[in-house]
Amino acid sequence: MRRQPLNRKVWTETFFRPWPGFSVGAVVLLAGSFLYVWLRVEPLLEYHHHGPYFFRQRVFWEPFLHRPGGLASYAGVFLAQSNCLNGLGTSVFVLSECGVLLAAVICLARIIGRAPGFVALAPLFLLLLLRNRFGCPVLTMSVGLLMALAAFAALVWLPWRRPWWLTAMSGLFSGLLCWAAGPWSALLFSILCGLFLIIQMRNWPAGLGCLLLALAALLLTIGVGRLEIAGLVNPWPSRRDGALAAALYASVPITGAVLALLQKLAATSSAPRTGRFSLRMNLRSDSRPEASSPQPSLPKEASEKPPATLEFGRAKSEVPPGGILSPQLAQPAVVLAFLIGWAAVWLTFDEGQKLLAEIDYDAGCGKYQAALAAAQRVKALDDPAKIRLQLALYHTGRLAEELFSFRSLVEEPPAGGLGEGCRAQSQPLFELGLVNDAEHMACEALVLEGDRPDLLRLLASINRLKGRPQAAQVFLNVLSLIPFQGERADDTWPAMAPGMPAAERPFPSRMLAPALTNDVLHEGLQVGRLLDVLLASNPTNQMAFEYAMAGYLLDLDLKQVVDHLWLLDNFNYPRVPRPYEEALLLYQQLAKVQLEWKGRAIRPETTERFRQFKEAVKHYKASPEDLAVMAAHFGDTYWYYYYTVLGRERAAEVQSAAP
Numbered sequence: 001m002r003r004q005p006l007n008r009k010v011w012t013e014t015f016f017r018p019w020p021g022f023s024v025g026a027v028v029l030l031a032g033s034f035l036y037v038w039l040r041v042e043p044l045l046e047y048h049h050h051g052p053y054f055f056r057q058r059v060f061w062e063p064f065l066h067r068p069g070g071l072a073s074y075a076g077v078f079l080a081q082s083n084c085l086n087g088l089g090t091s092v093f094v095l096s097e098c099g100v101l102l103a104a105v106i107c108l109a110r111i112i113g114r115a116p117g118f119v120a121l122a123p124l125f126l127l128l129l130l131r132n133r134f135g136c137p138v139l140t141m142s143v144g145l146l147m148a149l150a151a152f153a154a155l156v157w158l159p160w161r162r163p164w165w166l167t168a169m170s171g172l173f174s175g176l177l178c179w180a181a182g183p184w185s186a187l188l189f190s191i192l193c194g195l196f197l198i199i200q201m202r203n204w205p206a207g208l209g210c211l212l213l214a215l216a217a218l219l220l221t222i223g224v225g226r227l228e229i230a231g232l233v234n235p236w237p238s239r240r241d242g243a244l245a246a247a248l249y250a251s252v253p254i255t256g257a258v259l260a261l262l263q264k265l266a267a268t269s270s271a272p273r274t275g276r277f278s279l280r281m282n283l284r285s286d287s288r289p290e291a292s293s294p295q296p297s298l299p300k301e302a303s304e305k306p307p308a309t310l311e312f313g314r315a316k317s318e319v320p321p322g323g324i325l326s327p328q329l330a331q332p333a334v335v336l337a338f339l340i341g342w343a344a345v346w347l348t349f350d351e352g353q354k355l356l357a358e359i360d361y362d363a364g365c366g367k368y369q370a371a372l373a374a375a376q377r378v379k380a381l382d383d384p385a386k387i388r389l390q391l392a393l394y395h396t397g398r399l400a401e402e403l404f405s406f407r408s409l410v411e412e413p414p415a416g417g418l419g420e421g422c423r424a425q426s427q428p429l430f431e432l433g434l435v436n437d438a439e440h441m442a443c444e445a446l447v448l449e450g451d452r453p454d455l456l457r458l459l460a461s462i463n464r465l466k467g468r469p470q471a472a473q474v475f476l477n478v479l480s481l482i483p484f485q486g487e488r489a490d491d492t493w494p495a496m497a498p499g500m501p502a503a504e505r506p507f508p509s510r511m512l513a514p515a516l517t518n519d520v521l522h523e524g525l526q527v528g529r530l531l532d533v534l535l536a537s538n539p540t541n542q543m544a545f546e547y548a549m550a551g552y553l554l555d556l557d558l559k560q561v562v563d564h565l566w567l568l569d570n571f572n573y574p575r576v577p578r579p580y581e582e583a584l585l586l587y588q589q590l591a592k593v594q595l596e597w598k599g600r601a602i603r604p605e606t607t608e609r610f611r612q613f614k615e616a617v618k619h620y621k622a623s624p625e626d627l628a629v630m631a632a633h634f635g636d637t638y639w640y641y642y643y644t645v646l647g648r649e650r651a652a653e654v655q656s657a658a659p
Contacts, residue, residue: 022117025121026101026121029121029338030097030101032342033093033094033124034094036128036345037089037090037093037128037131038086038087038090041131041349042354043082043083043085043086043093044083044084044086044361045354045360045361046134046135046357047080047081047084047089048357048361048454049134049135049356049357049361050357051080051449051450051452052077052080052137052450053077053081053453053482054077054081054482054483055478055481056481056483057481061074068179068182069178069180069182069183069184069185070180071180071181072140072147072180072181072182072185073137073140073182075139075143076137076139076141076143079092079096079139079143080137084484085484092139093131093139096139096142096146097124097127097142099142099146100127100145100146100149101121101124103149104116104123105120106153107153107192107256108255108256110152110153110156110200111195111196111200111256111259111260112256112259112260112263113199113200113263114263116255116259118334119255119259120255122255123145123252125341125344125345126247126248127141127142127248128345129244129348130244130245130248132345132348132349133241133244133350134350134354135353136241136244137241141248143181144181144185145185145248147177147180147181148177148181148185148186148189148249149188149252151173152189152192152193152196155173155193156193160201163206166193166196166206167206167207167213168213170190170213170214171190171209171214171217173189174187174190174210174213174214174217178214183218184246184249185249188249188250188252189214190210190211190213191211191253192252194207194208194209194210195207195253195256197210199256199260352378352379352380352414355374355375356378356381356382356385358371358374359371359375359378359385359388359392360384360385360388360420360424362392363388364427364454368392368395369392369396371392372389372392372393372396375389375392375406376406376408378408379408379411380411381406381408381409381413382413383421383424384421384424386409386413386554387425388424389409390428390547390550391427391431394543394546394547399547399550400550400580401577401579403579404553404636404638404641407631407635407636409554409641410641410644410645412648417449419447419449420445420449422441422442422445422448423441423442423445423452423454425438425441426439426441426442426445428547429441430458430461430462432531432534432541432544433534433538433541435466438458442455442458442459443459451478451482453479456475456476456478457479459472460473460476463475531544531547531548532548535567539567539570540570540571542571545564545570545571549564549580552564553583553638556642556645556646558583558587558590561580561583568580568600575603576600576603578603578606579638581602582606582610582637582638584602585602585606585607585610586610586638586639586642589610589614609634613634613639613640616630616633616634617643
């Protein structure tokens with residue numbers, strides 16, 4: 001069967017059809033994506049909280065070569081370093097969107113034989129949905145998708161005459177893609193090749209052969225490399241990421257198949273019978289009508305109509321610009337789809353994860369007021385965020401007075417990573433003077449979370465404080481291998497250079513003053529015991545006192561709180577902090593004792609509010625309305641925190657004891 005050459009310019013019609021608004025819509029979507037990611041997502045927060053971090057060394061490169069998809073993952077990690085600046089990270093993401101859009105337009109045009117229109121923008125909305133997920137490797141996914149689409153566009157660009165030759169080449173390409181970009185990219189490539197063979201070249205066996213060759217290449221890769229199937233099926237961090245990634249990779253082939261079906265239905269319903277007869281006659285190979293064969297009599301209008309033309313090996317039918325819809329209905333449908341897509345992107349954004357990342361970044365950079373502002377907006381704080389909240393409150397002078405003003409402390413905390421918890425504890429332990437425990441926690445976090453810049457700097461500080469400059473330099477050398485971090489390493493460590501600024505000279509003496517001279521035997525990280533020993537060695541360590549009191553209050557240990565109140569005389573508090581007064585009143589109520597506080601007295605307003613709290617508890621019926629009233633009137637008190645946490649612990653005990 002003779003075939004006309006491929007029309008390689010059909011994809012350019014997308015920018016002018018179905019109506020000139022496509023180019024405007026694409027520009028608006030890309031510009032909106034830039035503003036959305038830059039102003040709302042803020043890639044810098046994700047870079048600091050999740051990474052990943054790229055190292056310019058061979059040891060970092062080699063593991064990517066020993067697993068399928070390693071090349072795409074390596075490229076994705078490298079591109080993720082641009083997130084260290086909001087503008088740069090946003091620009092890289094939008095450029096990846098541009099590449100995916102261009103490749104999707106070319107691939108869909110090859111499959112359906114005409115300009116795909118606005119449906120080519122569907123992968124961009126899915127990329128935005130993935131970008132909403134903090135910690136999701138969206139750049140790695142976009143690289144794998146782009147490699148598969150580019151490989152298909154390059155393969156079908158050639159004027160293939162024999163379908164089985166195309167099938168054989170697709171099997172070779174799918175094997176290479178499986179190694180470079182992973183099994184998902186290889187499967188996507190083979191499906192696109194199969195659709196092209198089935199729709200354009202009308203060869204079902206060859207199209208199914210593409211899929212079989214891709215599966216054979218995947219099984220061969222698993223057998224030779226002895227790889228785990230679970231890691232290949234879902235290489236992403238969570239199930240939700242895997243579901244969105246599957247939708248992203250399936251969007252182009254599903255769109256191509258649906259458009260081809262709609263185009264066929266529209267052509268069948270709109271083409272006249274004589275046109276179908278003429279099309280069947282034209283598709284016959286080298287068929288010439290004999291002189292004696294009778295010609296069908298056609299109307300004058302039909303005889304003047306130009307003959308059907310072939311495009312991509314099939315007939316090009318006069319389909320309306322909007323597909324099966326009229327232009328009057330197509331334009332409102334496109335606008336409605338845009339609004340639905342942006343609403344889905346806006347509503348699925350994880351604001352809670354962003355706020356936790358913002359607390360992590362602000363506390364690590366010393367922006368403690370900003371960290372407290374973010375903590376006020378979050379619904380529930382996980383354990384690492386609570387540790388950072390205490391650090392921010394101490395540095396702003398509000399730890400003793402306003403700890404329980406944050407109602408998010410009472411809410412059920414979300415699950416936090418073990419490595420992040422160790423990393424969050426390392427900085428306050430270091431500032432408290434518990435240098436060995438800070439080093440232990442930092443090393444634990446280094447093993448669990450990898451070589452992060454903040455951990456490398458902290459470990460360098462610890463080794464510098466212990467008089468081990470060579471060990472500190474080792475961590476700085478590793479830090480210099482991370483892009484955009486080398487200059488910060490040099491600026492942070494002027495002590496390594498001969499000219500040491502005056503602001504850095506008191507650093508060793510300032511940190512050695514509260515530090516313990518001897519280790520304390522303890523099981524695990526018993527902060528209360530460590531802080532008691534630290535206070536015994538230095539009773540004027542106000543940070544240790546406030547941290548010890550906060551720890552005992554959060555653990556509901558009223559006896560320890562009362563026993564430590566005598567240390568208030570070592571510090572110049574203008575008045576007794578309100579949480580300490582509330583804890584003392586509650587302890588006297590529960591223990592049925594009356595304690596004398598020499599030289600100090602509980603304020604009358606605190607006593608009156610405690611009386612109101614007890615009256616409210618008598619009428620409390622554990623209904624949502626009563627809970628809301630209690631939170632509105634007493635949500636910032638230690639009493640509310642005490643009974644809320646105590647009730648939750650008792651409910652957990654009852655549930656665990658139930659058969």
